[in-house]
Amino acid sequence: MSNTNTKDTSSLLTIKDLHASVEEKNILKGLNLEVKPGEVHAIMGPNGAGKSTMGYVLSGREGYSVEQGSAVLDGVDILDLEAEERARAGLFLAFQYPVEIPGVSNLEFLKASVDAQREARGEEAVSSADFLKLAKAACKQVNLPLAFLKRGVNEGFSGGEKKRNEIMQMLLLQPKVCILDETDSGLDIDALQVVAEGVNSQRSNDRSFVVVTHYQRLLDYIKPDFVHVLADGKIVKSGDASLALELEAQGYAWLQPSDEEGQNA
């Protein structure tokens, strides 16, 4: 089971031999991943394997340096771009711990984000009235009261509300590639379903998802095409959805590479 054997140009996200470090500590040590349009890839793995780092490195967070390798999003090499340029190129990261921006209303934030992305694509800004309609629809879809549009970004939101808010942003921004960084952590079953429905509603032939999770549970709701195990900075095993069940039963220990040839993809 491999999805790295083709050099298909239709690939939406291609990560090749990615090495990256934080504060001079090597975290990613040769990550390879190819995501084709419409696919959902789940990334699982033990704590400290580099799962969140992968999301930050791809989305251009400051403090993460790339030593080697490439990442191409829909034909654009993104590793030299600023964070906002990567976002405008169609990369979306749903945060594990969404941060609050007091006093900036959700609506204002969403409109500014959508406008910035549209402007970068040479499209006209959406009128306030039209945007409000879109935002209301998205708000309803993630099951948040409309009052949340007027509240400050994540200001006083519960953990579940923050995660739903992330999905609302995704719905409005319509990215090409969405990385969900442990979006399921801290969610009860109802919220989990809302999040999963939001993601599923966006699955399409021209959009792909990389779902980082610790738990198989999320994958009951978001059915992945591929499951990868990330350990010690690289993919050590790839499979279909059944791999997640296997991991749930057996843990990761049996996969930990003792040395370089521990890879079994």
Next chain:
Amino acid sequence: MTDQIDKALEREYEAGFVSDVESDTFEPGLDENVIRRISTMKNEPEWMLEARLKAFKVWQEMEEPDWAHVDYEKIDFQAISYFSAPKSMKDKPKSLDEVDPELIRTYEKLGIPLIEQQMLAGVAVDAVFDSVSVVTTFREKLSEAGVIFCPISEAIQNHPELVKKYLGSVVPTKDNYYAALNCAVFTDGSFVYIPKGTRCPMELSTYFRINEQNTGQFERTLIIADEGSHVSYLEGCTAPQRDENQLHAAVVELVALDDAEIKYSTVQNWYPGDENGKGGIYNFVTKRGICHTNAKISWTQVETGSAVTWKYPSCVLKGDNSVGEFYSVALTRGAQQADTGTKMIHLGKNTKSTIISKGISAGRSNNSYRGLVRMNPGADGARNFTQCDSLLIGDQCGAHTFPYVESRNPSAIVEHEATTSKVSDDQMFLCQQRGLDPEKAVSMIVNGFCKEVFKELPMEFAVEAGKLLEISLEGSVG
């Protein structure tokens, strides 16, 4: 991330141009003779000159205060020119047609058209250029409602009874060093009188512009709201970009008689000096209002300019049930220093005051909140609520809070809340990950932080203030 924020904070001072206007400017220096000359230029009655000379004596015996959390080179008061007026103003133009077009262009460039047809409907403007008022718009329309809105130099001649009664009644000559100096050498500012039971039909505003080199501007403003009246007033200030410091030492007095309400808003954008603290205005200002029974005074200020700010718009809540409010946004960047806040002096029963202060520090700047809440023995049931928030941008700036609370009445309630936060890397990254560039991100975060204060500004100016903050934060990077 700090680098990015710093870049986002680099700005050009858009009001930094110099107008090519020929001016009559006094030689630098200060003595009794200079004060006599100012008085003569203003065609003042004898009583005013006497008051000035008395104030000058008082000032000479006072010492420059040094308690504020600011650091600057001692001012050489003999190196300042105390009067400067465009030559064209000598003949006292009767209408706008007679005003030097260069002056009108200056204000247009600042976004303040003086031709009534082009103005914001419903806003009357007094334009003060260096030491004189250039024009005051909509005066006829206002006088139909009985409202007097004119330069204070005219009020001294035309409404001496009101000026004599109220000038110095809120800020006495001896109040402080700069107030005493102002009493001696003030040149122009606005005078407002709202008659009993009248709601001023327009927003009133004054735009102060310093243009001439080496001059000080000594603004004097007096607003009297007679019983049951209501007025909203806004002042704006800008100055050219120059390498030397210039002094703006103003005194503003507000009198709210029984049941009256005054809303006073300031958008202060004096030249702040360069990145290294060279040049910029010293803004040493005394502003105070007195509230009689059931009256209300509300100060709102957006302070983004000046090299050094020393300013505490205050309320004396003399009458029972009177209300004082202070809403402030103070942004310092580069090497700017601000020591600003308010005093709420509760004298009457059931008096109420609210203080909302938002300080934003960036660069190597220092931003201090200094506030006094005093509950006097007679202030039964008085209440104060203070909220004091500081936002730090970067790791080289300072935010300081100096709250003073004096309660001499056991039934009075004083609440103080304070927070300090910073624009975090997480916030910046969230914004950028959603496609916003760092400049927009900082400006949005800062605007959000200031929201509670901006909503207090008159509608016409809330947008302007938001924009000003945006300009203040705008970088030269694309």
